[in-house]
Amino acid sequence: MTGTVRLTVSQAVVRFLAVQWSERDGRRQKLFAGCFGIFGHGNVAGLGQALLQDELADDHPDRLPYVLARNEQAMVHTAVAYARQKDRLQTWVCTASVGPGSTNMLTGAALATINRLPVLLLPSGTFATRVAGPVLQELEAPYAADVTVNDAFRPLSRFFDRVNRPEQLPSALLGAMRVLTDPVETGAVTIVLPQDVQAEAFDWPVELFAPRVWRVGRPLPEAADIAEAAALISAARRPFVVAGGGVHYSGAEKALRAFCEATGIPVGESQAGKGALPHGHPQAMGAVGSTGTTAANALAREADLVIGIGTRYSDFTTASRTAFQDPGVRFVNVNVARFDAGKLAGLSVVADAREALTALTQALDGHQVDPAYRERQAGLWREWDAKVEAAYNPPPEVTGALADGVLTQGTVLGRVNELSDPADVVVCAAGSMPGDLHKLWRVRDRKAYHVEYGYSCMGYEIPGGLGVRLADPDRDVFVMVGDGSYLMMPTELVTAVQERIKIIVVLVQNHGFHSIGSLSEELGSQRFGTSYRFRDAATGRLAGDRLPVDLAASARSFGATVIEVRDRQELEQAIKDAKAAPADGGPVVIHVETDPLVHAPDSASWWDVPVSQVSELGTTRRAYERYTTHKAAQRPHVAPTPRDPEGPLR
Numbered sequence: 001m002t003g004t005v006r007l008t009v010s011q012a013v014v015r016f017l018a019v020q021w022s023e024r025d026g027r028r029q030k031l032f033a034g035c036f037g038i039f040g041h042g043n044v045a046g047l048g049q050a051l052l053q054d055e056l057a058d059d060h061p062d063r064l065p066y067v068l069a070r071n072e073q074a075m076v077h078t079a080v081a082y083a084r085q086k087d088r089l090q091t092w093v094c095t096a097s098v099g100p101g102s103t104n105m106l107t108g109a110a111l112a113t114i115n116r117l118p119v120l121l122l123p124s125g126t127f128a129t130r131v132a133g134p135v136l137q138e139l140e141a142p143y144a145a146d147v148t149v150n151d152a153f154r155p156l157s158r159f160f161d162r163v164n165r166p167e168q169l170p171s172a173l174l175g176a177m178r179v180l181t182d183p184v185e186t187g188a189v190t191i192v193l194p195q196d197v198q199a200e201a202f203d204w205p206v207e208l209f210a211p212r213v214w215r216v217g218r219p220l221p222e223a224a225d226i227a228e229a230a231a232l233i234s235a236a237r238r239p240f241v242v243a244g245g246g247v248h249y250s251g252a253e254k255a256l257r258a259f260c261e262a263t264g265i266p267v268g269e270s271q272a273g274k275g276a277l278p279h280g281h282p283q284a285m286g287a288v289g290s291t292g293t294t295a296a297n298a299l300a301r302e303a304d305l306v307i308g309i310g311t312r313y314s315d316f317t318t319a320s321r322t323a324f325q326d327p328g329v330r331f332v333n334v335n336v337a338r339f340d341a342g343k344l345a346g347l348s349v350v351a352d353a354r355e356a357l358t359a360l361t362q363a364l365d366g367h368q369v370d371p372a373y374r375e376r377q378a379g380l381w382r383e384w385d386a387k388v389e390a391a392y393n394p395p396p397e398v399t400g401a402l403a404d405g406v407l408t409q410g411t412v413l414g415r416v417n418e419l420s421d422p423a424d425v426v427v428c429a430a431g432s433m434p435g436d437l438h439k440l441w442r443v444r445d446r447k448a449y450h451v452e453y454g455y456s457c458m459g460y461e462i463p464g465g466l467g468v469r470l471a472d473p474d475r476d477v478f479v480m481v482g483d484g485s486y487l488m489m490p491t492e493l494v495t496a497v498q499e500r501i502k503i504i505v506v507l508v509q510n511h512g513f514h515s516i517g518s519l520s521e522e523l524g525s526q527r528f529g530t531s532y533r534f535r536d537a538a539t540g541r542l543a544g545d546r547l548p549v550d551l552a553a554s555a556r557s558f559g560a561t562v563i564e565v566r567d568r569q570e571l572e573q574a575i576k577d578a579k580a581a582p583a584d585g586g587p588v589v590i591h592v593e594t595d596p597l598v599h600a601p602d603s604a605s606w607w608d609v610p611v612s613q614v615s616e617l618g619t620t621r622r623a624y625e626r627y628t629t630h631k632a633a634q635r636p637h638v639a640p641t642p643r644d645p646e647g648p649l650r
């Protein structure tokens, strides 16, 4: 394959991206399933022309299918959700026009990078030649002529380049692929393509377009690290695993199960790690941290050794560093990223989760925890599970107090959980439902729980659900979305209609922010500004009647099938009808009203959100007193972990 081929920069980009493959464990798949986009003058004649030419050509198998989205932020969410469902082995490309089209992708970029999920962003840039500037939508920075709005992608991207000349394209593309397929580096990858450069022709070496395979590695642990970690685990009396998203991305669920079954060590799960062990497994203690189960949180509190696997120890996972209270608690952290492996001053085992777990199980050589410790796990779990049952099926004193046509959120989650198939996927991101799902949802399959809680971005839900369904068309996808999140980004329902993609959206109407309302109340701010109401003429405050917003009609107007339910039986029937709806029939929306004042069972935990230190309000002063008490339990976790494999834990 020698010689050159004359193509525009955009045609070269499309041709190159269509022949990139990822490989892991000997299996290969196309790295890019397609390209989402919204055209404007920045990309319509450049990438737009190249994608059209690609769609019309009938002589090549390597196409990059194009899908028109409704909002640039949303299309990045869809791509990222797809990548998560595919264990980061496949993703999408996103093209946007100059200016607002491109900056709309910034939130998506942050979400991708924070969740360590691959996505290739191609924002358009204003003219590289600058001959006719300032053009429509161009930022003029008086202090630096080369600054554009796209520089805002730099802090949000794991790789950034701007192709001002065609000659720069090959290295930009190769650099982008390297980062996208690296489990440590991956996240948003941004290549800015100025609008004139997109249309420029160049003689490219033919080799640039040869198919390429990018192996996604499984870095092996160092033998010395495994020996030390195993010694610490053997010496621990109350070891406890915190399983994070890395367990899923590595496909380490079976290895984790083998490790737990061999040792009897219990597991608490972060949001990204939920489902690492299936519900009902004797060592599965469910969610840990601020939105955890009382079982996992009791064990975390007492643990003398915490084994973090594929977790980045966010504040929700560590209950803002109050979750681990044993004075001598130490950490062993298995993580593919040295950055995360070093957290909480732990012993770092830098490795792929599956490989490290397998090595640890072997090194522990039949070591088991005390039988009394196993019994304690079982007892704590029974106690918690009874609370879940009561949240799923609230007693008459709770249901009897509800207004007509209104359910508890626990009832809604319980009905969806029990009437969905084990392999169906639940999708959520912001509001009160992520916490409730973390506590209450019974996960029965490794890819069945998808709550985006790295960025917890309102509006991710519907586009995210779309991405999951595109990635996994054999599973039904239940998108749980609050009214607040729905109002922020309902428009990808239109994309689902256009592509005839079935997602089941459970739209939970509670007239405002249940989550932030409760938080506000707890912090002494009296639910200020958290419910959707008219401004009251007499007081001038947002405390009038509820707004007459008809969310069901809104969803219907986008072309979705909408079912409105008013009681538990109607909800059950709606879930069954939605499941029975045709796979190519587009989105089904179930509209249900819930009471925002009925809460999920308590986690016996905390989350650090600072309260005003001085205040004219009694509610705030009392909240500040409570805050200082919790704050006192916060721990720095800086003690060095013993490095002598023969030595005692402390």
Ligand SMILES: Cc1ncc(C[n+]2csc(CCOP(=O)(O)OP(=O)(O)O)c2C)c(N)n1
Residues within 6 Å of the ligand: 430, 431, 432, 433, 455, 456, 457, 458, 459, 481, 482, 483, 484, 485, 486, 510, 512, 513, 514, 515, 516, 596
């Ligand atoms: C884009 C974005 N803006 C603001 C927030 C802060 N926030 C978190 S939850 C929430 C309210 C969510 O309301 P809704 O979707 O109705 O869920 P509910 O709290 O009622 O369960 C807000 C404003 C956020 N997470 N994302």
Ligand SMILES: [Mg+2]
Residues within 6 Å of the ligand: 431, 482, 483, 484, 508, 509, 510, 511, 512, 513, 514
């Ligand atoms: Mg709400």
